[in-house]
Amino acid sequence: MAGNRWLRDRLPKLWFARRAVRRFMPGEDVESALKAAEAFKADGIATMFTRLGENVSQASEADAVAEHYFGVIDTIAARGLDGEISVKPTQLGFDFDPDRTLVHLERLAERAAAAGGGTVWIDMESSAYTEQTVALYERLRPGHANTGLCIQAYLRRTAADLQRLLPLDPSIRLVKGAYAETAHVAYQSRHDVDANFVALAVSMLEAVRSGRTVRIGLGTHDVGLIEQISAHATALGLEKTAIEVEMLYGIRSGEQRRLAREGYLVRDLIAYGEAWYPWYMRRLAERPANVIFALRQLLP
Numbered sequence: 337m338a339g340n341r342w343l344r345d346r347l348p349k350l351w352f353a354r355r356a357v358r359r360f361m362p363g364e365d366v367e368s369a370l371k372a373a374e375a376f377k378a379d380g381i382a383t384m385f386t387r388l389g390e391n392v393s394q395a396s397e398a399d400a401v402a403e404h405y406f407g408v409i410d411t412i413a414a415r416g417l418d419g420e421i422s423v424k425p426t427q428l429g430f431d432f433d434p435d436r437t438l439v440h441l442e443r444l445a446e447r448a449a450a451a452g453g454g455t456v457w458i459d460m461e462s463s464a465y466t467e468q469t470v471a472l473y474e475r476l477r478p479g480h481a482n483t484g485l486c487i488q489a490y491l492r493r494t495a496a497d498l499q500r501l502l503p504l505d506p507s508i509r510l511v512k513g514a515y516a517e518t519a520h521v522a523y524q525s526r527h528d529v530d531a532n533f534v535a536l537a538v539s540m541l542e543a544v545r546s547g548r549t550v551r552i553g554l555g556t557h558d559v560g561l562i563e564q565i566s567a568h569a570t571a572l573g574l575e576k577t578a579i580e581v582e583m584l585y586g587i588r589s590g591e592q593r594r595l596a597r598e599g600y601l602v603r604d605l606i607a608y609g610e611a612w613y614p615w616y617m618r619r620l621a622e623r624p625a626n627v628i629f630a631l632r633q634l635l636p
């Protein structure tokens with residue numbers, strides 16, 4: 337459904353869908369996201385901002401997205417928030433001009449560095465983009481230390497990608513993966529995905545233990561996995577802060593606060609923007625109970 341054009345054009349106009357999506361985003365405008373970030377700050381939780389949208393088809397649209405994020409970076413700094421941005425390559429023209437995407441990312445990283453050094457994160461999209469996105473980061477990272485890349489534990493190739501990335505002393509956000517992928521490219525069972533998630537996280541912890549600088553973000557709401565990986569970090573003699581827990585706005589909020597109180601670094605990814613349809617469909621797919629929640633919004 338995330339890729340269905342007919343639904344994408346119609347569903348977001350329905351009032352109950354707009355009401356249901358509020359569970360996962362504080363509002364469509366950036367100001368709502370910034371206000372939510374101020375509340376998180378009071379709870380010791382840092383934030384990350386993403387303006388929803390993907391697969392733009394015109395250079396002018398990609399340029400406008402970059403321009404928008406320049407403003408967000410400046411506002412984050414002006415308001416004293418510990419906030420970073422996370423961007424989809426196809427939102428910056430990756431489908432038709434990857435060199436332009438690279439230039440946009442370089443400029444965003446330079447702007448973020450000038451504003452105080454927050455990281456510019458690159459989201460990982462479907463497997464059709466994985467090779468190109470890893471290669472993009474290999475070009476970006478050497479000159480721009482404040483950049484990070486998302487990698488997906490469900491992909492069979494990710495262990496090899498990680499070995500390729502570690503020599504760059506990267507910033508990595510490890511997630512399970514949100515797109516429908518075939519068995520040829522991705523592990524299909526929860527058990528296999530979780531096992532690979534732990535193995536990848538432990539590889540990064542061991543790299544840190546052996547002297548590499550790797551910023552390790554665990555982008556998951558799976559608290560059991562987080563605690564298991566944290567125990568590995570402790571066994572390796574690393575601090576709790578060797579990992580950063582990253583969760584989405586509206587999901588497991590109580591656990592986000594609990595983990596922050598217990599001394600974990602916690603960062604909440606706040607999405608905003610009008611183009612929420614495919615992103616919201618992926619959130620529903622992750623947990624069938626969310627579909628029931630969405631349908632309940634039909635009730636008064």
Ligand code: FDA
Pocket residue numbers: 458459460461486488509511512513514515555556557558559582583584587588605618619620622623626
């Ligand atoms: P899992 O699906 O096993 O869920 C663990 C538990 O968390 C569930 O039992 C449930 O309680 C809760 N939960 C999970 N999802 C929920 C939901 N939608 N609603 C309510 N409860 C839910 N993916 C990608 O392909 N590219 C990317 O760039 C990113 N970026 C990204 C950034 C950050 C900060 C996060 C947290 C996630 C992503 N993702 C992503 C999404 C990721 O791949 C994955 O789809 C989701 O995080 C859901 O999987 P979990 O790891 O939470 O585990």
